[in-house]
Amino acid sequence: MTQKEAMTRQDDRTRRLTEALRDAGVRVTRQRAALLSVLARADDHPEAVELHRRAESELPGISLSTVYRTLSALESQGVIHRHQFEGAPARFEHAESAHHDHMIDVDSGEVIEFASERIEKLQAEIxxxxxxxxxxxxLELYVRRKGTGSDG
Known part of the structure; x- marks a missing residue:
C-alpha cells in the first residue's frame, strides 16, 4: 500500500468514526477527535489504555474515561469490534475488515489475524x-510458538 493510499484509508476511517459518534449523539470534542485519529491509524488490536497513551501523546489531557465512553459509543454503532481475549483487557479493531479469526500468543500477548476457507467450510458443514x-x-486460538515454554 502506498503512503497516499494509507492516508486516504485513514481519512476514510476517521470520517466513518466521526459520523458514527455524531449518529450516536456524541459531541466530537478535540479530545475525541484526537482519539479518533489514533484509532483510524491503528492496524493492531490496542487496549483502551494503549489508545489513551497514543492519544495523550497527540493531545495531552485526554481522560481515560473519555476513551472508554468513546469506544463504547463506537462499538454500539458497529464501527469497531471489542475483543475480550482470555485473561486480558478488551482490545479493539475496526469493523471494516473482512471476516477473520484470531490466534493469541499466550506468551507475548500478540494477536495474529488469519482467515481459513477450510475452517469456514467445516464450521458451516458441522x-x-x-x-x-x-x-x-x-474463533480464537490460544497458541505458543513451538520450542518455547511447555509444549504440552
Missing part, C-alpha cells in the same frame, strides 16, 4: 449436520 445455520461466530 452446523448444517446438526440442523443449524451459522449466524455469527468468532
Amino acid at each position: 452446523a448444517r449436520e446438526l440442523g443449524y445455520d451459522i449466524v455469527h461466530h468468532r
Whole structure:
C-alpha cells in the first residue's frame, strides 16, 4: 500500500468514526477527535489504555474515561469490534475488515489475524449436520510458538 493510499484509508476511517459518534449523539470534542485519529491509524488490536497513551501523546489531557465512553459509543454503532481475549483487557479493531479469526500468543500477548476457507467450510458443514445455520461466530486460538515454554 502506498503512503497516499494509507492516508486516504485513514481519512476514510476517521470520517466513518466521526459520523458514527455524531449518529450516536456524541459531541466530537478535540479530545475525541484526537482519539479518533489514533484509532483510524491503528492496524493492531490496542487496549483502551494503549489508545489513551497514543492519544495523550497527540493531545495531552485526554481522560481515560473519555476513551472508554468513546469506544463504547463506537462499538454500539458497529464501527469497531471489542475483543475480550482470555485473561486480558478488551482490545479493539475496526469493523471494516473482512471476516477473520484470531490466534493469541499466550506468551507475548500478540494477536495474529488469519482467515481459513477450510475452517469456514467445516464450521458451516458441522452446523448444517446438526440442523443449524451459522449466524455469527468468532474463533480464537490460544497458541505458543513451538520450542518455547511447555509444549504440552
